[in-house]
Amino acid sequence: MADFGPLSSLSYHGGVSAPLSDLQALDAEAAREAAARRLQRSVVSEARRASDLEGGAGAASMAAGLVPGAGIVDVLGLLPDFKGGYQPSFGRNLLSGNYRDAALQTLGLGGDIMLATPLAALGVAAKGAREAARIPIAVGDMRVSTRFPTAVKATEDPLRQHLSIGLNEMKADPETFAHNTSILSRAPGFRRLAEMSPDEAANAYINQARGNMQFLYENSPDVMKTRAPLWYEGANRISDALASRWGVPRQSASAALAALSPQKDWFMNATLGERVGDIVMANPRATSDMEAWIRSQPKVMATGGEDALRAISGKRLDQLGPKDAALFVRAFDEAHNTRNYRSILPEGDFGDWITTQSGDPSKVAWGTFGDIQKAVGAIQSGGDMDTISRLLGEKHKVRSFYNNIEVPNDPRFGDVTADTHQVAAAQLRPLSGASEAVIQHLASGGPAGSVNSRSSAITGVKGTYGLVNDATRQFAEDVGLLGRAGQSATWEPVRELFPAKWKTAKNNAAVDDIWGAYDRGDIPIDQARKAIFDLAGGIGTPEWARRGIAAIAPLQGSTYR
Numbered sequence: 001m002a003d004f005g006p007l008s009s010l011s012y013h014g015g016v017s018a019p020l021s022d023l024q025a026l027d028a029e030a031a032r033e034a035a036a037r038r039l040q041r042s043v044v045s046e047a048r049r050a051s052d053l054e055g056g057a058g059a060a061s062m063a064a065g066l067v068p069g070a071g072i073v074d075v076l077g078l079l080p081d082f083k084g085g086y087q088p089s090f091g092r093n094l095l096s097g098n099y100r101d102a103a104l105q106t107l108g109l110g111g112d113i114m115l116a117t118p119l120a121a122l123g124v125a126a127k128g129a130r131e132a133a134r135i136p137i138a139v140g141d142m143r144v145s146t147r148f149p150t151a152v153k154a155t156e157d158p159l160r161q162h163l164s165i166g167l168n169e170m171k172a173d174p175e176t177f178a179h180n181t182s183i184l185s186r187a188p189g190f191r192r193l194a195e196m197s198p199d200e201a202a203n204a205y206i207n208q209a210r211g212n213m214q215f216l217y218e219n220s221p222d223v224m225k226t227r228a229p230l231w232y233e234g235a236n237r238i239s240d241a242l243a244s245r246w247g248v249p250r251q252s253a254s255a256a257l258a259a260l261s262p263q264k265d266w267f268m269n270a271t272l273g274e275r276v277g278d279i280v281m282a283n284p285r286a287t288s289d290m291e292a293w294i295r296s297q298p299k300v301m302a303t304g305g306e307d308a309l310r311a312i313s314g315k316r317l318d319q320l321g322p323k324d325a326a327l328f329v330r331a332f333d334e335a336h337n338t339r340n341y342r343s344i345l346p347e348g349d350f351g352d353w354i355t356t357q358s359g360d361p362s363k364v365a366w367g368t369f370g371d372i373q374k375a376v377g378a379i380q381s382g383g384d385m386d387t388i389s390r391l392l393g394e395k396h397k398v399r400s401f402y403n404n405i406e407v408p409n410d411p412r413f414g415d416v417t418a419d420t421h422q423v424a425a426a427q428l429r430p431l432s433g434a435s436e437a438v439i440q441h442l443a444s445g446g447p448a449g450s451v452n453s454r455s456s457a458i459t460g461v462k463g464t465y466g467l468v469n470d471a472t473r474q475f476a477e478d479v480g481l482l483g484r485a486g487q488s489a490t491w492e493p494v495r496e497l498f499p500a501k502w503k504t505a506k507n508n509a510a511v512d513d514i515w516g517a518y519d520r521g522d523i524p525i526d527q528a529r530k531a532i533f534d535l536a537g538g539i540g541t542p543e544w545a546r547r548g549i550a551a552i553a554p555l556q557g558s559t560y561r
Contacts, residue, residue, distance in 0.1 A: 147460035189515035209426035209471035229485035234348030241554035249383025258402035349551030414483035
C-alpha cells in the first residue's frame with residue numbers, strides 16, 4: 001500500500017446534523033424575523049471583535065492630530081474621525097458649547113502658525129490630512145485591502161492602509177474613469193448612457209443596477225430571502241472547520257479558498273480548497289500513480305514535465321518549491337482521490353453529491369497551477385497577513401471574496417464579492433464569464449477585437465468593478481442587509497432566473513431585445529423587467545431549499561470523502 005502519510009489516517013464522522021426543518025417549518029414572516037435576529041447577533045458579535053481594533057484607529061487619529069499643519073485642518077473641520085466622517089470644526093464646537101475642544105483647536109492652530117509660514121503650514125496640513133484619511137490596518141485585523149496598487153508612483157500602501165473599491169476610487173484616475181464609463185452604454189438596457197458625462201453615466205448605471213437587484217430580491221421566494229443572505233456565514237463556518245482540521249489559522253484557510261475561486265462555482269471551489277489543505281497538511285510522498293498521471297498530460301510534459309518529474313520523484317511535498325508543490329498537489333488528487341464532490345447549503349453544511357443533468361456524478365475540475373500554488377502558499381503562511389494579502393493578487397473579486405469568507409460580518413467597509421452572476425443581477429441579463437460586460441467588470445481582457453476596460457496600477461482600480469460594488473452596497477442598505485448579504489441575496493435569484501441550461505443564444509437574444517425596446521423608449525423599465533422575468537419563467541426554488549434535506553456539518557464530514 002502506498003505511503004500517503006497522515007492522509008491515510010484521516011477519518012470523517014458519518015453522522016449528520018438535524019434537517020433544516022426549523023427554518024422550513026416557520027411561516028415566511030417568522031423566518032424573516034429569525035434571520036434578522038441572527039444577522040443582528042452576528043453584527044453585534046463582529047462589532048465586539050472589531051472593538052479590539054479601535055486602539056489602532058484611535059492611535060492613528062491621535063497621530064494625525066500631531067501632523068504639522070493638522071491644527072489648521074482641525075479648525076476647518078477637515079480632520080478625519082476614521083469612521084467615515086470628520087471631527088467637528090472650531091465653529092461647530094463653539095455653537096454646540098464644546099468649549100474644551102475649541103480651546104484645544106486654537107492651541108493646535110497657534111502651534112502651526114509658530115512652526116512655519118501660513119503657506120507652508122497649509123501645504124503640510126493638506127498632505128497630513130490626506131495621509132490621515134487612510135485608515136491604518138491594525139495588528140490582528142484579518143481584512144485585506146480590496147485594491148492593491150503596484151505602481152512605483154502609487155501613494156497608497158495596501159499592506160498598511162485599508163483600501164476599498166467603489167465609484168470614488170474609480171474617479172481618482174480621471175482618464176481611466178472616463179474610458180470605463182464610456183463603454184457602459186454598449187450593454188443592452190444602458191444605451192442612453194452614451195450621451196452622458198462620466199459622472200452621470202456612472203451614477204445612472206449604479207441606479208439602474210440597484211433597481212434591477214431590488215426587482216430580483218422582491219420577486220424571489222421567501223426561503224431565498226431568508227437563507228440566501230447566509231452564504232458567507234456558511235463559508236466562514238467551512239473555513240473554520242478546515243482550519244481546525246489542518247491546525248492552521250483560519251485566515252490561511254479562507255485565503256486558500258479565495259485563491260482557488262476564479263472561474264469556479266462555490267461547490268467546486270470548496271472541494272478544491274479542502275483537497276489542497278488535506279494534501280498539504282498530510283505531506284505525503286510522491287507515488288508512481290502520480291508520476292503516471294503527470295506523464296499522461298501533454299501540456300504538462302510540454303512545459304518542463306521531465307524536470308518536474310525529476311524534482312518530485314521520491315519527495316514529500318514540503319521538500320519542493322512552490323511551482324513543483326502545485327503540480328504535486330494536483331497529481332496526488334488526480335491519482336488518489338475521487339472526482340465526485342458534494343453540494344453545500346447556505347449555512348455551510350454539506351449536502352448531496354453533485355450530479356449532471358443525466359443523473360451521473362459530476363466530476364471536479366481544477367483551475368490553474370498558479371491558483372493551486374497560491375492556495376498552498378496560503379496554507380503554509382502561518383496566517384501572516386502580508387503574505388496572504390500578496391498571494392491574493394490584484395483582482396477585486398478574489399480579495400473581496402477572502403474578506404467575505406474570513407470576516408463576513410465586518411460592518412466597516414461593505415466589501416462585496418461581485419462575480420459573473422452579480423454582473424448578471426446588475427444588468428438583469430443571462431451572462432457568462434465570456435460576456436463582454438463581465439470581462440469589462442473584472443478587467444480580465446477579452447479576445448482580439450474586444451472593447452476592454454482599463455485598469456490603473458497607481459490606484460489599483462480594475463475595470464468597472466466598483467460600479468457593481470456600489471450598486472450592491474446601496475441595494476443592501478435599502479433592504480437592511482450588509483453588502484455581502486445583499487450580494488448573495490441577489491446572486492442566488494439571478495442564477496435561478498437564468499439557469500445554465502436556459503442560457504441559449506436564442507434566449508439571450510430575446511432578453512437583449514426586451515432591453516432594446518426599453519433603450520428605444522418603447523416600454524418603461526418596470527415593464528422590461530417584468531417581461532424578462534416572465535420570459536425566463538420566474539425564479540425557481542434552489543435545490544438546497546427542498547424539504548427534508550439532511551445536512552452534514554463541516555466538522556463532521558467532507559466535500560469529497
